[in-house]
Amino acid sequence: EVQLVESGGGLVQPGGSLRLSCSASGFTYSRYVMYWVRQAPGKGLECVSAISIDGSSAWYADSVKGRFTISRDNSKNTLYLQVSSLRLDDAAVYFCVKSQGVTGSSDGYFDNWGQGTLVTVSS
Amino acid sequence: EIVLTQSPGTLSLSPGERTTLSCRASQSVSSGCLAWYQQKPGQAPRLLIYGTSSRATGIPDRFSGSGSGTDFTLTISRLESEDFAVYYCQQYDSSPRTFGQGTKVEIK
Numbered sequence: 001e002v003q004l005v006e007s008g009g010g011l012v013q014p015g016g017s018l019r020l021s022c023s024a025s026g027f028t029y030s031r032y033v034m035y036w037v038r039q040a041p042g043k044g045l046e047c048v049s050a051i052s053i054d055g056s057s058a059w060y061a062d063s064v065k066g067r068f069t070i071s072r073d074n075s076k077n078t079l080y081l082q083v084s085s086l087r088l089d090d091a092a093v094y095f096c097v098k099s100q101g102v103t104g105s106s107d108g109y110f111d112n113w114g115q116g117t118l119v120t121v122s123s
Numbered sequence: 124e125i126v127l128t129q130s131p132g133t134l135s136l137s138p139g140e141r142t143t144l145s146c147r148a149s150q151s152v153s154s155g156c157l158a159w160y161q162q163k164p165g166q167a168p169r170l171l172i173y174g175t176s177s178r179a180t181g182i183p184d185r186f187s188g189s190g191s192g193t194d195f196t197l198t199i200s201r202l203e204s205e206d207f208a209v210y211y212c213q214q215y216d217s218s219p220r221t222f223g224q225g226t227k228v229e230i231k
Contacts, residue, residue, distance in 0.1 A: 044224045
């Protein structure tokens with residue numbers, strides 16, 4: 001059974017930082033592109049970052065570029081998101097998501113989601 | 124960036140009814156790279172449909188997807204009590220992956 005367990009969320013002041021982690025199990029973690037998707041309270045879903053299977057390349061939404069850094073440790077089956085210079089509009093539940101590749105691509109639809117970790121930004 | 128627009132925003136329905144949710148893309152989603160997710164309050168989204176019409180593992184056959192190009196639909200043939208939730212479409216044809224804003228299916 002695939003399991004994705006996030007941790008590291010919490011209350012932080014504007015301008016502060018956190019490191020989110022996602023522990024993965026039940027699948028060959030090193031073979032899949034991984035994402036962070038966030039959901040602000042009462043709002044929809046937004047992809048914020050993705051990382052290639054070997055960690056050599058990453059993608060960021062414009063809204064977080066330069067402030068967030070995604071990384072992975074395939075030896076520990078763990079995904080990370082370093083979130084810095086936090087703003088009020090970064091407050092959200094952050095989901096760790098496994099991407100299921102489609103033919104000809106290592107990236108595709110989101111077949112497994114963690115339960116999320118809540119980031120609250122407030123002074 | 125492909126913008127997905129879902130309609131309607133909210134559906135008020137009774138158990139046993141049939142319903143169709145719409146997802147329209149701002150440009151063609153090639154290769155049918157369109158997925159649907161269900162989200163209940165306090166839970167993570169769950170994959171229902173991928174590749175426009177393929178049901179994910181464990182999804183009952185009352186859920187079906189169809190469409191092509193810029194117009195896609197999710198149909199629930201007979202609403203069960205556990206189907207009242209928010210539904211999101213998502214395209215994975217191009218980067219960035221984008222979601223629609225969601226359709227809430229609520230009990231009438």
